[in-house]
Amino acid sequence: xxxxxxxxxxxxxxxxxxxxxxxxxxxxxxxxxxxxxxxxxxxxxxxxxxxxxxxxxxxxxxxxxxxxxxxxxxxxxxxxxxxxxxxxxxxxxxxxxxxxxxxxxxxxxxxxxxxxxxxxxxxxxxxxxxxxxxxxxxxxxxxxxxxxxxxxxxxxxxxxxxxxxxxxxxxxxxxxxxxxxxxxxxxxxxxxxxxxxxxxxxxxxxxxxxxxxxxxxxxxxxxxxxxxxxxxxxxxxxxxxxxxxxxxxxxxxx
Amino acid sequence: xxxxxxxxxxxxxxxxxxxxxxxxxxxxxxxxxxxxxxxxxxxxxxxxxxxxxxxxxxxxxxxxxxxxxxxxxxxxxxxxxxxxxxxxxxxxxxxxxxxxxxxxxxxxxxxxxxxxxxxxxxxxxxxxxxxxxxxxxxxxxxxxxxxxxxxxxxxxxxxxxxxxxxxxxxxxxxxxxxxxxxxxxxxxxxxxxxxxxxxxxxxxxxxxxxxxx
Numbered sequence: 001x002x003x004x005x006x007x008x009x010x011x012x013x014x015x016x017x018x019x020x021x022x023x024x025x026x027x028x029x030x031x032x033x034x035x036x037x038x039x040x041x042x043x044x045x046x047x048x049x050x051x052x053x054x055x056x057x058x059x060x061x062x063x064x065x066x067x068x069x070x071x072x073x074x075x076x077x078x079x080x081x082x083x084x085x086x087x088x089x090x091x092x093x094x095x096x097x098x099x100x101x102x103x104x105x106x107x108x109x110x111x112x113x114x115x116x117x118x119x120x121x122x123x124x125x126x127x128x129x130x131x132x133x134x135x136x137x138x139x140x141x142x143x144x145x146x147x148x149x150x151x152x153x154x155x156x157x158x159x160x161x162x163x164x165x166x167x168x169x170x171x172x173x174x175x176x177x178x179x180x181x182x183x184x185x186x187x188x189x190x191x192x193x194x195x196x197x198x199x200x201x202x203x204x205x206x207x208x209x210x211x212x213x214x215x216x217x218x219x220x221x222x223x224x225x226x227x228x229x230x231x232x233x234x235x236x237x238x239x240x241x242x243x244x245x246x247x248x249x250x251x252x253x254x
Numbered sequence: 255x256x257x258x259x260x261x262x263x264x265x266x267x268x269x270x271x272x273x274x275x276x277x278x279x280x281x282x283x284x285x286x287x288x289x290x291x292x293x294x295x296x297x298x299x300x301x302x303x304x305x306x307x308x309x310x311x312x313x314x315x316x317x318x319x320x321x322x323x324x325x326x327x328x329x330x331x332x333x334x335x336x337x338x339x340x341x342x343x344x345x346x347x348x349x350x351x352x353x354x355x356x357x358x359x360x361x362x363x364x365x366x367x368x369x370x371x372x373x374x375x376x377x378x379x380x381x382x383x384x385x386x387x388x389x390x391x392x393x394x395x396x397x398x399x400x401x402x403x404x405x406x407x408x409x410x411x412x413x414x415x416x417x418x419x420x421x422x423x424x425x426x427x428x429x430x431x432x433x434x435x436x437x438x439x440x441x442x443x444x445x446x447x448x449x450x451x452x453x454x455x456x457x458x459x460x461x462x463x464x465x466x467x
Contacts (some may be wrong), residue, residue, distance in 0.1 A: 057433065057436070059422070067446055124455055214303070214304070225310075
């Protein structure tokens with residue numbers, strides 16, 4: 001992997017200055033000064049330094065990145081990475097100077113582009129692995145009960161021995177992922193689920209109360225709009241609730 | 255910020271932002287909002303707001319509207335600012351009040367004329383462009399299949415104004431000047447360079463570069 005990285009950087013450098021049909025044109029040439037080769041790329045361009053407004057376009061979308069070849073995506077990743085480093089350096093510099101950074105949404109745009117790029121690369125890798133191997137090739141996560149009976153994610157590790165031979169490791173797993181389901185554990189699980197259900201019910205109740213206030217104030221409210229705003233609300237249960245009875249004396253139909 | 259876990263590897267990284275329930279004329283990304291609505295007051299009962307579906311919202315910046323209530327009843331103006339969370343709209347120059355700011359000691363303060371918000375479903379009516387009077391408006395589909403606002407009385411469509419296109423980067427999409435260093439041309443973005451190959455991303459890149467493991 002290290003070999004791959006070093007060769008990429010050197011070839012990408014050559015490509016930037018010569019190639020004109022690159023996805024992103026970083027017109028600035030690479031280091032010309034011998035004193036600090038390339039370090040100036042961590043900072044904003046000199047023309048942009050004094051400005052209060054630097055206008056840039058929007059982030060790269062998934063649909064647009066899916067059209068590009070793997071080499072193009074590879075190059076784009078490093079271009080975005082360098083831009084991200086530059087913006088974060090400038091963010092820190094402006095913080096130190098106690099001055100507002102111009103257009104700090106650029107950081108979010110670059111982050112979004114990089115997330116989308118990673119998603120496209122993952123899609124392509126998943127497709128290959130599922131076709132050839134039947135699995136996604138990414139690290140699996142399995143739900144297992146821990147010692148207290150709660151369901152937790154188990155992320156498998158790579159081992160040099162098969163699990164049938166690896167008795168030492170299996171002994172440690174026994175305490176982490178083995179549930180005996182005896183009396184104390186069952187008691188705990190009952191109370192734990194009570195706690196979870198109470199929290200969920202409380203969340204729903206908060207939304208129901210707000211929705212009830214809305215219905216009291218606006219009796220002809222559109223139910224679709226209400227459910228869009230308060231997704232945990234049950235409209236039928238709401239209309240049967242006594243809390244929605246307002247100052248007017250009309251009876252609400254269930 | 256409601257809660258953020260302390261720095262340190264022993265803490266599970268957790269970040270809970272504050273849910274903003276009460277929106278005001280100050281926008282939540284400004285300092286002025288948090289001065290008047292501090293974090294300690296965010297748990298108070300929020301104001302009751304008539305829910306309007308996001309896709310049915312039909313009031314945009316630059317729309318010509320007629321005011322139905324208050325001092326400026328009957329007058330027409332253009333929408334200046336929108337607070338969708340409260341169904342509020344501000345009309346330029348109308349429905350104003352005088353407010354003093356910065357009163358301290360002997361200094362009487364600066365008096366400014368401030369636009370007060372209007373409720374979208376009660377105090378406002380979109381103006382029909384043909385007869386310049388307020389009408390009821392609905393979202394409908396034209397014969398071409400385009401979804402527009404159509405005035406119920408006359409049937410004319412009210413297009414969305416140009417001012418609504420404005421963002422931080424441009425006032426109108428067509429007038430945006432490309433940043434030579436940072437932006438990619440639309441023709442280059444749309445260019446298809448992908449040729450599907452039976453290889454992973456890493457394998458393909460290594461093949462292209464001639465790297466052999």
